Structure formats: structure tokens, C-alpha cells
Amino acid sequence: xxxxxxxxxxxxxxxxxxxxxxxxxxxxxxxxxxxxxxxxxxxxxxxxxxxxxxxxxxxxxxxxxxxxxxxxxxxxxxxxxxxxxxxxxxxxxxxxxxxxxxxxxxxxxxxxxxxxxxxxxxxxxxxxxxxxxxxxxxxxxxxxxxxxxxxxxxxxxxxxxxxxxxxxxxxxxxxxxxxxxxxxxxxxxxxxxxxxxxxxxxxxxxxxxxxxxxxxxxxxxxxxxxxxxxxxxxxxxxxxxxxxxxxxxxxxxxxxxxxxxxxxxxxxxxxxxxxxxxxxxxxxxxxxxxxxxxxxxxxxxxxxxxxxxxxxxxxxxxxxxxxxxxxxxxxxxxxxxxxxxxxxxxxxxxxxxxxxxxxxxxxxxxxxxxxxxxxxxxxxxxxxxxxxxxxxxxxxxxxxxxxxxxxxxxxxxxxxxxxxxxxxxxxxxxxxxxxxxxxxxxxxxxxxxxxxxxxxxxxxxxxxxxxxxxxxxxx
Numbered sequence: 001x002x003x004x005x006x007x008x009x010x011x012x013x014x015x016x017x018x019x020x021x022x023x024x025x026x027x028x029x030x031x032x033x034x035x036x037x038x039x040x041x042x043x044x045x046x047x048x049x050x051x052x053x054x055x056x057x058x059x060x061x062x063x064x065x066x067x068x069x070x071x072x073x074x075x076x077x078x079x080x081x082x083x084x085x086x087x088x089x090x091x092x093x094x095x096x097x098x099x100x101x102x103x104x105x106x107x108x109x110x111x112x113x114x115x116x117x118x119x120x121x122x123x124x125x126x127x128x129x130x131x132x133x134x135x136x137x138x139x140x141x142x143x144x145x146x147x148x149x150x151x152x153x154x155x156x157x158x159x160x161x162x163x164x165x166x167x168x169x170x171x172x173x174x175x176x177x178x179x180x181x182x183x184x185x186x187x188x189x190x191x192x193x194x195x196x197x198x199x200x201x202x203x204x205x206x207x208x209x210x211x212x213x214x215x216x217x218x219x220x221x222x223x224x225x226x227x228x229x230x231x232x233x234x235x236x237x238x239x240x241x242x243x244x245x246x247x248x249x250x251x252x253x254x255x256x257x258x259x260x261x262x263x264x265x266x267x268x269x270x271x272x273x274x275x276x277x278x279x280x281x282x283x284x285x286x287x288x289x290x291x292x293x294x295x296x297x298x299x300x301x302x303x304x305x306x307x308x309x310x311x312x313x314x315x316x317x318x319x320x321x322x323x324x325x326x327x328x329x330x331x332x333x334x335x336x337x338x339x340x341x342x343x344x345x346x347x348x349x350x351x352x353x354x355x356x357x358x359x360x361x362x363x364x365x366x367x368x369x370x371x372x373x374x375x376x377x378x379x380x381x382x383x384x385x386x387x388x389x390x391x392x393x394x395x396x397x398x399x400x401x402x403x404x405x406x407x408x409x410x411x412x413x414x415x416x417x418x419x420x421x422x423x424x425x426x427x428x429x430x431x432x433x434x435x436x437x438x439x440x441x442x443x444x445x446x447x448x449x450x451x452x453x454x455x456x457x458x459x460x461x462x463x464x465x466x467x468x469x470x471x472x473x474x475x
Contacts, residue, residue, distance in 0.1 A: 005293065005314045008305070008334060010325040010341040013297040013318045017083035025087045025316075026154065026292035029283055029304055031097040031275060032077065074105055078113075080297065085113050087295070088149045093120075093287040096145040097275070103143040114147040121146050125279065126256040144283075154287050159248030160257055169243035175227050179243035182230035185212045200237050201229055213239075251282070258282070273300065280307040288313055302328025322352065323359045346452050350397070350425055357397045361423050362386050364455040365393060368464060372473070384411065388464060389471050391419035400424035405434045405447065412445050419467055420447045421460070427451055 004024070009016050084094060094114070098106050111119060123144035130138040169179040186209040198205050200218055213221070221228050221239070230238045258278050261268050267277055280303050288294060290312040296304035299317035301324060308315040309332055319325055325339045336342060343349050349360050365388050366373040374387040386393035392415070394408050400422060408420050422435075427449050435447045448463040468474065 004316055006309075007316050008299070008302075008325055008329055008332075008339045009316065009318045010320070010322055010339055010343070011318070012320055014080050014083065016318050016341075017080065017087060017297060020083075020087045022086055023089045023092075024293065025084075025092055025295045026089055027093050027095075027284065027288040027313075028084050028088060028295040028297070029095040029097070029280065030084070030296060030298045031273065031300065032298045033273075070102070070105065073102065074109060077106065078109060081110060081113050084295070084297065085149065090150045091153050092149050093153055093155075094147045094149075095123075095283055095287070096147075097142060098145065099142045100139060103145070107145060110145060110147050114149065118147050118149065118151075119145070120148055120153075121253045123253050123255060125258065126254070127258075127260045154289065154292075156286055156289070158251040158282055158286050160251055161248035162257065163248065165243045165246070169241075169246070173227055173240070173242075180230075180240040182238040182240050185237055185239055186210065187212055198237075201226075205237060255279075255282070267303075275303055277303055277307050280304050281311070284308060284311055284313060299328060300324055302331045305332050322356055326359075326363070346425070346456075349452055352397075354397050358385055358395045361395045361452065361455065362393065364460065365421075365464065368461065369468070369473075372468075384415075388421065389467055389473075390417060391421060391467050392417055393421045393423070396422070396424040398424055399426040399428070400431050400449065402431060402434045405431060405438065408447060409438050409445060412447075413443065418445055420445065421450065421463070422447055423450050423452070423455065425452060 004020060081094075081096075088094060094110075096106060096110065107119075107122075123146060125142045125144060126140055127142055128140045130140055165179065169181045171180050171182070172178070173180055186207045188209050196207070196211060198207075198211055198213075198215055198218055201222060228240050230240050232238060258276055261274050261276050265276075268274065284294060284304075284307055291314065293314045293316065294304060294308040295316045295318075297318045299305065299319040302317060305315045305317045305328055317328055319328070322343055325342055326336050328334075329336050329339050343352060343360070349357060352360065362373065362375065362385070365386070369388075372389050373393075375385070384392050385395045392408065392412060394404075394411075396404055404422060404424070408422055412418070412420050432449060435449055438445045438447055448460065450460050454460060
């Protein structure tokens with residue numbers, strides 16, 4: 001199993017799950033895209049990457065267009081959930097994070113795969129307080145479906161301890177100084193014990209209701225703690241519950257005590273659907289123990305991995321996005337070369353989407369001098385994919401053409417910039433001559449041309465050093 005433990009894997013989660021052995025995962029949490037048909041622009045918190053995050057599920061055929069067909073979405077999810085079921089231990093648990101767009105359909109799908117009787121609960125997470133919409137109900141909750149593979153599963157009860165103990169335990173025991181509150185020992189629900197007598201601290205006490213404790217329990221409790229009985233002014237016995245023994249309020253399926261990751265939070269990574277670490281902490285504590293293996297097959301920015309590692313669990317994180325995998329590697333202190341399946345060669349990089357390709361290229365600049373790199377915006381970049389100080393960086397997922405030189409030239413003139421980097425898959429001698437031409441114009445420009453292979457061989461570093469000198473900076 002060591003080949004799977006504590007790994008970040010970049011690739012299609014279905015193909016990766018198929019390679020995993022049967023029944024070796026203790027806990028699986030997934031937070032797949034919610035089928036909202038949204039496209040997000042993401043700028044990571046360190047400013048070092050930009051990414052188009054598309055919540056559209058599946059591209060259709062050769063067109064590259066995304067489908068909004070719910071049946072296609074369910075067909076996407078079904079084999080993945082089946083594989084998750086297969087790799088879970090008999091004692092394993094599965095948490096599926098979703099929202100109103102598809103939670104009803106996912107519930108039916110999971111019932112079919114896990115069995116209706118293996119559904120444990122529907123957790124409702126209140127992620128925000130509301131948005132003051134003009135009309136209609138604000139949607140402020142997500143759903144987390146919990147299934148187990150069998151009836152014998154790991155479950156560690158969790159408690160909410162964020163309570164005002166002084167208010168909840170207002171009395172102080174004079175003999176010990178301990179805070180306490182007192183509760184009834186007589187209830188009508190215990191009417192079967194009606195009129196039965198109890199000997200309590202040497203006193204013979206009768207009740208018209210019913211006793212909560214048997215005589216044996218009274219004797220045992222008083223032997224363990226002679227101060228446990230509280231006598232009212234009317235001479236009725238009650239039992240004490242102490243603040244220092246109070247675990248907290250038992251957590252229910254309504255989680256309204258965990259806020260979203262705020263814009264100022266230290267854990268914020270800039271990921272548009274990032275979940276708070278406290279949410280994953282509760283899930284991991286509840287359904288796993290130290291040393292167990294936690295799987296997240298839609299790992300995003302790596303919150304599950306960060307929490308699992310901190311809580312001494314082994315982990316496996318899978319995501320199809322190289323950008324996300326590099327981010328989670330940085331988050332948990334891994335080198336990017338430790339990420340399994342991360343595209344590194346020119347051919348592998350060329351098969352990435354445009355924004356993923358752009359991110360990889362820009363990493364070659366930010367890895368040397370991250371403070372000098374700034375990134376453009378999706379759709380409104382005006383020909384700018386990034387900046388290195390005041391030099392424009394433009395990335396082309398193709399062979400660089402003369403038109404690309406002219407476009408960059410026009411952008412540089414419009415922004416009054418003298419230096420530019422143009423990176424593509426191939427560079428012809430004609431393009432090199434065109435770049436040389438703009439250097440001899442009335443308003444000379446310096447355009448540095450590089451292929452992806454050039455970046456791997458660090459041929460761009462000399463140009464970066466040259467620009468550093470103009471800014472009196474050392475790289």
C-alpha cells in the first residue's frame with residue numbers, strides 16, 4: 001500500500017481510482033463541481049497563478065463544448081462513486097459534498113451503489129448568513145451526504161465546545177471550587193419506578209414520579225463523588241454536572257458553527273469553492289483514527305490533505321488540474337517533482353488547456369523571482385498574460401507567428417512598455433527576424449522569444465537578469 005500513501009496524483013480520478021486496490025481506504029471525502037455551469041476566474045493567494053475554473057463537468061465530443069445535461073453529469077459521477085465504494089474498507093465512510101443543483105439525484109445514485117440502508121445522514125452546512133436578495137429565499141446551505149460501506153463503521157462522536165461555560169454552569173461547589181449545574185433525578189417518563197424508595201446519603205426519599213437512577217447507580221455515583229447530589233430548598237435531590245467534565249453539546253446534522261473561508265483568512269488560497277479546514281477537521285475526526293488513509297478524489301486546493309497530514313492521517317489527493325496539484329504540493333510542503341503524473345515534458349504540457357498551459361509557463365518566471373511576477377486577467381488581459389516587473393509576458397499554446405510578434409508589438413506600444421517575453425511551442429527563423437526588426441524601429445522594443453524547452457533549459461534566466469539590473473534588483 002505504500003505506493004499510494006501520502007501522495008498527490010495529477011490526472012483523471014476515474015482512471016487513477018481503477019488502479020487502486022480493493023478496500024484499503026478508511027475515509028473518502030469529495031467536493032466535486034456542483035453542476036452550476038459557472039466559470040470562475042481564480043487568482044491564487046500568492047498572486048503566482050491564474051486559472052479558469054469551470055463547473056461544467058464534461059466536454060462533448062470534438063467540439064470542446066461543455067454539456068449542461070444532468071444525465072451526462074450523473075453518468076460522469078456514477079463510475080467514480082462505484083470505484084470509491086470498491087476501494088473503501090468495510091469500516092469506511094464516504095462524504096459527498098454537493099448543493100441544491102443535484103443533491104437529490106446524487107442521493108438516489110448513492111442509494112443504488114451503497115444501498116439505501118447504508119445512508120447515515122444528510123449534513124446541512126450553513127456556509128453563510130444570507131445575501132439580502134430582493135426576492136426569494138437566500139440559499140445559504142450545502143449538503144453533505146454520508147454513506148458507509150457496512151453497519152460496522154468508524155464513528156467518533158464530536159461535540160461543540162464553543163459555549164459560555166460560566167453561563168451554563170453558574171454554581172460553584174464550596175467544598176471543591178468546581179463549577180456545576182444541577183439536573184432532575186425524578187421524571188414521569190420513569191413512572192415504572194413510581195413510589196419506589198431510594199436511600200440517598202442516608203436519607204429515605206420517595207417520589208410520585210419515577211427515579212432516573214436505580215439504587216445501585218445512586219450508591220456507585222455517591223461513592224465516586226460524595227458531593228454529586230444537590231439538595232433543593234424543598235429537600236428534593238438533584239445530580240450535579242460539572243464544567244470540567246462537560247464534553248460539549250453533541251454535534252447534530254445541522255452544522256451552523258463553521259463559517260466559510262473569509263477573504264482575510266490565513267488559510268485562504270483563492271480557490272473559488274475552497275472549504276474551511278474546520279469543516280474537514282470535523283469530518284476526519286468523526287470518521288477516521290490516527291494512521292488511517294483519507295482519500296479526496298476532487299482535491300482542489302488540498303484542504304483535505306493539509307488537515308489529514310496535520311491530524312496524523314495518511315492521505316491520497318487526486319485532481320486533474322496541474323495548477324491545483326502544484327498549489328496543494330506547496331501547501332503541504334511537497335516538491336512539485338513529488339506530484340505523480342504532473343505534466344512536465346513539452347508534449348505533455350502541449351496537451352493542457354490554454355490556461356493550464358499558461359500557468360505552467362508563468363511558473364518558470366515566478367519560481368525564480370515570485371515578487372516580480374504579476375498576472376493578467378481572463379478575457380480582459382489586453383494581450384497581457386503576465387508581467388515581469390514592467391516587461392509583458394505573452395504565452396501562446398502554438399507555434400509563434402509573425403502576427404504574434406505584431407500583436408505584442410502593438411500591445412507594448414499601447415502600454416508604453418519596452419520589454420516583452422513571448423513564449424510558444426516553436427519559433428521559426430522568420431519570427432526571429434521579425435523580433436529583431438522591432439528592436440531597430442524608431443521606438444525600439446526588446447522582445448525575448450522562448451520555447452517551452454528553452455524554459456526547461458533556463459535560457460530565459462539571462463533575460464530576467466537583464467531586466468532585474470534595470471530595476472536595481474538581484475534575483
